[in-house]
Amino acid sequence: MTSPREPLTRDRIIDTALHIVDGQGLGRLTMRRLGDALQVEAMAIYHHLPRGKEELLDGLIAHVAALPAAWPRPANGTRPAAGDWRAHLRSWGGAYRARLLDHAGVLPLLMTRRNPTALAETTASLREVLRMAGFLDAAAATGAHTILGYVIGHAALEARATAARRPDDPEEAVDWDHRFAAGLDVVLAGLLTLP
């Protein structure tokens, strides 16, 4: 009379794994624990992810890191307002940072050589936004890496700082939301100096 347990899926496995990482940290994500959470023996996972844990971790970072900065297609023939790219990148940056911090446990995986495509997609979308904003190709490529590097790096600094903080406020507290936004503005302002 136990509920018949919906079948295993690649997506369901990765979602559950992400849930474990968010709740207990990357170090506690093991195949056996993941199996338990899915009400399945650990070895069952290998039928859906033949490359085992490697593939699982690849799936995690793809799930977290792929958030393209799609320029909203302008409605019927109206041109996108030329000055909007900064506002657009500001809001994209905020969303990307929020996602990275929501899943801070996978941040270390972003530094490993795993899954090179997940970030490539995001980089390409940033480059495209800058190109459409009028930057030359070389400047757009530089700008894309500069922005993405800043967002990821700053998120990593935040994750470290907030994780290591004792709750009784040992040093002066930092308004990380504001600091991230201010730094992003610095980067976006600096882009104007590119040719």
Place this chain on the structure above:
Amino acid sequence: MTSPREPLTRDRIIDTALHIVDGQGLGRLTMRRLGDALQVEAMAIYHHLPRGKEELLDGLIAHVAALPAAWPRPANGTRPAAGDWRAHLRSWGGAYRARLLDHAGVLPLLMTRRNPTALAETTASLREVLRMAGFLDAAAATGAHTILGYVIGHAALEARATAARRPDDPEEAVDWDHRFAAGLDVVLAGLLTLP
């Protein structure tokens, strides 16, 4: 008649560990392998690093991440040239990036909550440089995190991209040295917009 093996030291252990990580990757750094490299049983390491692998990894990132951007003390009473801070930060950034890429294997550790002090020192030194360059405290704090975030994040992007590259040049190659420098210039130029 075997050479009498110089005694174990905390520093020698960490140096050897770093050598293993650089040569074979973080995943192959194990206590037993480290013991072999030191010609010692694995458990001997615990006498010098009582907290075991945690302490070892902490030592690794302290060794890599602590490179303060010390402003060169001006020689006898000469004031530092006011405009030099950008050049100084450019060269510091290049050195920091080079070190991160030399030890790309420890980059994932920088993202974990380990050893909060190693980066704090570097951040403080950046803040100090900016303060001495005339920035207000708040702007210096923002600028320090912006610079450090960019440098770390960009180095991570580079490490990923170069590690995943097939040697036969699948996409157009990127001049990473130039791209990093250009992005750092973007950030430094953007700092001028801070109050």
Place this chain on the structure above:
DNA sequence: CCCATCGCCTTTACGTAGTAAGGTCCGATC
């Protein structure tokens, strides 16, 4: 000279990890 002590290292052993190899069960197809 002997023996107690201490610092450094080794031995042994336990629990947990990832996963290879093969087995089991069940629904679909002919």
Place this chain on the structure above:
DNA sequence: GATCGGACCTTACTACGTAAAGGCGATGGG
């Protein structure tokens, strides 16, 4: 109903981190 293939389970192996306790040579006091 026999066959078959996919989804899941069982067992077992190797490697890891490390707790616990043992050995062992140098040192210093009697």
